[in-house]
Amino acid sequence: MKRTYSKIFLICLSLAFLLAGLAPARTKAADNPWLKQGTDSFEAGQYADAVSACTKAIEQDPNDAGAYKVRGNALAALGRYRQALRDYTKAIELQPEDAQAYEQRGNVQASLGNYEPSKKDLDKAEELKSKMASAHLVKGIEHEKLGEWEAAIAELQKATALNPGLALAYYNREIAYRQTGQYENALKDANKAVELAPT
Structure with missing residues (x-):
């Protein structure tokens, strides 16, 4: 029972951080209509649609860290943490000074039970x-x-x-x-x- 509440807490905490991570994507969305659609879908709670739109945004611009972050947010909201982890890692490769990407990856790591990598990512987010x-x-x-x-x-x-x-x-x-x-x-x-x- 305690473990269930801990997992629920981590998921709620993760979603709060995920929603906070949308702002940078908004600025780039003007350049990539698929990213705008993905961000809008995510905000509307249409996570599968957000994944699909962001995948198209990434096909259009494979170096768009914002698209990886929004897709990671949607994947995490769908409980697809391992895929979200890959997207956040790619976002960090593209923008290594992005505190939000480290924070989001740290939250997903915690949801997967990877507490040491989670702590490392969250510490890096705080440093940045x-x-x-x-x-x-x-x-x-x-x-x-x-x-x-x-x-x-x-x-x-x-x-x-x-x-x-x-x-x-x-x-x-x-x-x-x-x-x-x-x-x-x-x-x-x-x-x-x-x-x-x-x-």
Whole structure:
């Protein structure tokens, strides 16, 4: 019974991450109508149709990592984890800095009971997300130096979304909020920065 609940939990967790992985595919979908159809089918819960459309997208462009990811998502939703694993692996080969692909592959590995490879993939996803958060932090600070406060806030929001423990992002966003008269948000970020880095 406990094992059944664990498996259900892993499947639900996997689907949450799978849905989060659709955003990059959307940007490429304009170039490949089959990918758009596959993404739309996946979002509508038509997983077999999504697999079929993404297979055609891959035939049209075998180097489209987004098509492999969406097809992997659909395969995972159908419980075809081994095939999904192959698609996520191909997506990673094509885009080795794609944190979402590692995260999705890690979730599928866990669904297959491959806990060590799962942990390795999820650790890699976190490492890549951390690098991305740092890049957004630096861009946010650069916008602040130019007095581009709204652009700074946007970049720093991306940084905190990727790494909620990045105190420097909250500190700098607090400055940008103050400069734009958003004092309530500034106070929240100041408190969060102190909470994360009290010294």
